Every structure is written in structure tokens, then in C-alpha cells.
Amino acid sequence: MPIPAQRRPVLTPRSVTDCRAAAVADPFVLYRDGQFYMFFEVLNITSGRGEIAFATSADGRDWTYRQIVLREPFHLSYPQIFTWQDAVYMIPETRQAGEVRLYRTTGFPSGWEPVASLLRGPYADATLHHDGQLYWLFSQYGLDELHLHFAESPIGPWHQHPYSPLWPGNRRRTRPAGRLVQHRGSLLRFAQDGWPNYGTALRAFRVDRLDTCHFDEEELPQSPVLQASREGWNALAMHHLEVITSDSSGVLAAVDGATIGPVAPL
Numbered sequence: 466m467p468i469p470a471q472r473r474p475v476l477t478p479r480s481v482t483d484c485r486a487a488a489v490a491d492p493f494v495l496y497r498d499g500q501f502y503m504f505f506e507v508l509n510i511t512s513g514r515g516e517i518a519f520a521t522s523a524d525g526r527d528w529t530y531r532q533i534v535l536r537e538p539f540h541l542s543y544p545q546i547f548t549w550q551d552a553v554y555m556i557p558e559t560r561q562a563g564e565v566r567l568y569r570t571t572g573f574p575s576g577w578e579p580v581a582s583l584l585r586g587p588y589a590d591a592t593l594h595h596d597g598q599l600y601w602l603f604s605q606y607g608l609d610e611l612h613l614h615f616a617e618s619p620i621g622p623w624h625q626h627p628y629s630p631l632w633p634g635n636r637r638r639t640r641p642a643g644r645l646v647q648h649r650g651s652l653l654r655f656a657q658d659g660w661p662n663y664g665t666a667l668r669a670f671r672v673d674r675l676d677t678c679h680f681d682e683e684e685l686p687q688s689p690v691l692q693a694s695r696e697g698w699n700a701l702a703m704h705h706l707e708v709i710t711s712d713s714s715g716v717l718a719a720v721d722g723a724t725i726g727p728v729a730p731l
Contacts, residue, residue, distance in 0.1 A: 474698045474722070476505070476520055480530040485510040489518075491543045492719040493644070494709050495553070501525050502574055503719060504555065506542040507533060515542040517557055519574050525717045534575040535568070543590045545644060549619050556583070556591050565591045565604065567619065581620050588612070590657075592641040593619060601675065603641050603654070606630060611639035611656075615677055628680045636660045638684075642667050643706040654682060657704045658689060664702025664723060666692035691720060700724045 478486035488508040495502045501522040506515040517535035522528045535541060539561035546555045553573050559566045565584040568577045584591070584604065591604040602614040602623060610630035614623040632639050636659040646653045651671050658666040666689035674681040691703040699722025707719040 475528045490721045493546050495546045504544040504546050514540045517544045535577045560589045590641040594645040605640040609636045646708045664704035698724050
């Protein structure tokens with residue numbers, strides 16, 4: 466049975482109980498052992514840095530904030546979580562550390578430790594996709610380049626695609642905005658529209674060809690698929706979409722938004 470669409474944010478900075486939060490953003494969801502786990506960025510007012518927290522839900526509708534599970538001496542965000550070889554991994558944004566780091570849990574949902582450096586450089590919002598044979602990593606390099614790498618496993622070694630950088634000099638389609646989605650036989654990629662302002666909208670692209678020698682995509686006619694509403698919880702910006710499926714609840718979509726003032730909710 467589909468989960469009815471929410472007309473209110475399920476989490477806001479006021480939901481966070483273990484620090485003073487200015488914003489929550491970048492939700493990624495994992496369905497595990499009959500429960501939904503949502504990992505997301507919490508912007509800690511005291512440290513001025515993003516940290517990774519999680520919340521849980523039995524039905525994907527009502528959520529309970531739990532705790533911050535990952536802090537570093539640099540900013541963290543965009544905690545893409547996934548399973549591989551019976552273990553749970555996370556690729557948060559670690560651009561301030563000058564690399565893309567892979568973390569593994571030693572006691573899910575907490576106990577995260579770094580296990581590999583996937584890429585070196587100023588990469589943001591690295592987004593992993595597995596096509597059944599190869600792993601693909603889409604990452605924003607600097608402020609206006611989309612880089613694409615491929616490997617046989619999430620740990621690498623990673624090889625740069627010959628078409629990389631994709632769309633250089635373009636802030637409207639180069640920053641990833643959530644994991645790729647298979648929909649009605651098509652592979653969809655989402656990108657943050659960063660022009661003229663950060664979080665202006667979220668654009669959707671159909672990937673028509675993806676292999677080690679070629680990459681082609683086309684923007685959907687429905688794009689942008691998310692944008693600021695000019696009122697309420699998403700009045701100023703929307704820039705992230707997470708879509709997952711589960712046997713019990715069908716399709717679940719999680720988004721974020723920014724509102725006027727210090728509250729940015731999920």
C-alpha cells in the first residue's frame with residue numbers, strides 16, 4: 466500500500482535533542498529488519514559543522530529522532546547509506562577533508578569508522594550507483610563540474626570515465642541531489658539547480674547510455690521536479706530527493722527544504 470504524501474515536515478531542527486541544530490538536510494533511507502532508518506545532516510550551531518544523525522520509523526510516516534552517530538573535525542553531509550557483502554556502509558560528503566571517504570558501521574546504526582579513501586580532491590555529494598555489474602560514482606568537483614568514475618566494487622580502485630568532466634561550467638546540473646532511481650525501465654539522475662542560488666530547484670535527467678566508454682542523458686520534460694514553494698516549510702529551497710522501495714510500504718520518497726528563518730526541515 467502506498468504511503469500517503471506528507472503535508473508537514475516529519476523532522477525539523479527542533480527534533481534534534483543532542484545538540485543545538487540550525488538545519489537538517491540530505492535524507493537517505495535504509496529499510497532494514499522491518500524498520501526504516503533515515504540518515505541525514507544536522508548543522509550543529511555550536512561547532513558550525515554538519516554532523517550525521519539518524520531517525521527511525523515503523524511505517525515511513527511517523528519518525529522518531531534518535532541521535533548523532535558521526536562527527537568529524539570537518540563538515541559532513543549527504544550520508545548515502547547502502548549495504549554490500551552483508552555490511553552497512555556510508556559515503557558522506559567529506560569535501561573539507563579533501564577526499565571522498567567510505568565508512569562502515571561496527572554496530573549498526575552507530576559505530577561508524579572510515580575504511581577507504583575513494584577519491585582525492587574537492588568532491589561534493591558523491592553518489593554511488595550499481596548497475597548489476599559495475600559501480601558508478603557521480604561527484605561534483607569544485608563548484609561546476611560533474612565527474613564520473615567506475616569500479617568493480619565500492620572500495621575501488623576507481624577509474625575516471627573518458628567523458629568526465631560532464632557538463633563543465635554548469636551549476637544547473639552538476640551537483641548530485643540524491644541516489645539514482647530506476648523508474649519504468651529508465652535510469653533517472655537528479656541534480657541540484659544551483660543557479661542563481663543554492664537550492665533553487667531539483668532537476669531530473671534520464672540516463673540513456675552509461676558504459677565505460679559513453680555517457681548520454683536528457684533532461685525530462687517534467688524537470689524541475691522540486692522547487693521552492695515560496696511559503697511554508699520549503700519556502701526558500703528544495704535540493705534533495707531520496708526514493709526507496711520496500712515490500713511492506715511500496716515507494717517512499719524523502720525530500721528536504723529550507724524555510725524563512727533558522728528552521729530547515731525534512
